[in-house]
Amino acid sequence: MFNRFILAIVLAGVFFVTPAQARYVIGVDDILYIQLYGDPSMTGLWEVREDGNIKYPLLGEVKSAGYTLSEFNDSLTEKLKKYYQDPQVTVTVDTYGSCKVFVLGQVARPGVYYYKREASVLEILLLAGGALDSGKKSSVVVIRQLESTPQIMRVNIDKVIDDGLVALNIPVRPHDIVFVPKTFITNLNDFLNKIYPSLRTFMTINSIYRMEWTRP
Numbered sequence: 001m002f003n004r005f006i007l008a009i010v011l012a013g014v015f016f017v018t019p020a021q022a023r024y025v026i027g028v029d030d031i032l033y034i035q036l037y038g039d040p041s042m043t044g045l046w047e048v049r050e051d052g053n054i055k056y057p058l059l060g061e062v063k064s065a066g067y068t069l070s071e072f073n074d075s076l077t078e079k080l081k082k083y084y085q086d087p088q089v090t091v092t093v094d095t096y097g098s099c100k101v102f103v104l105g106q107v108a109r110p111g112v113y114y115y116k117r118e119a120s121v122l123e124i125l126l127l128a129g130g131a132l133d134s135g136k137k138s139s140v141v142v143i144r145q146l147e148s149t150p151q152i153m154r155v156n157i158d159k160v161i162d163d164g165l166v167a168l169n170i171p172v173r174p175h176d177i178v179f180v181p182k183t184f185i186t187n188l189n190d191f192l193n194k195i196y197p198s199l200r201t202f203m204t205i206n207s208i209y210r211m212e213w214t215r216p
Helices: 002-012 069-080 121-127 157-162 188-205
Strands: 031-036 044-047 053-056 060-063 089-095 099-105 111-115 140-144 151-155 177-180
Touching (some): 060 069, 099 188, 121 140, 121 157, 121 177, 151 188
Antiparallel strands (some): 031 044, 053 060, 140 151
C-alpha cells in the first residue's frame, strides 16, 4: 500500500519538479564556460559575480544570473551579432557555485533548491514556500548520505518557531533531503526503509536540475 501511495505521488508531480521549474538557472558564483566558435580569445571561463554579471570581452558587463542557460546563450548570441556575422555560442556551467538540497512532502513548492551559505532546515523550508497546513511540522525529517549509509533526523519546527529553540534548527548539508510528512512519524528507520527507493529515483532524475528563481 505504501509503495502504491509513493508511486501515486510521483506520478502526480509532487516529488518531481515541473519542466518549468527544472530548467537550470544561472546563479551567483557559478563559473560559466563560454565558447565562441572560431575565436579562441572569446572562449574561456567567467565567474558570475555578486551583482549577477560577468565581464565579457567586447561586451563588458553582461547580466547572467537569473537566466536559464538557453536564455543567456540566446542573449549573448544576439549581443555578439554587433561584432560577428552569425556568431555560434555555447554556454555551459563549469562549476556550480551553490549547494543542492531537496525539499519534499507537504510544502508549497517541492523541488530542488540551491543555497550559497550555511542554511538551516527552517531557512530551506522557507525557500520552498513553507510547510502547508497539512504538514506535520513537529515531525520534519532530514535524510542525509543517501548514497552511502543513510541517516535520518527529526526536526521539530513547531518548537523552533513557537518556543524559540534555535538549537533544534539544525544546519543542512549538500544533498540533504528535507521532508515534511502529513502525520507524525513514529519510527524514523521504518519510514526511511519504506521511502528510500522513491527518494533514490527522485535524486537520480533531478541530479542536474535547479529550481528557477525570479530573474534580477
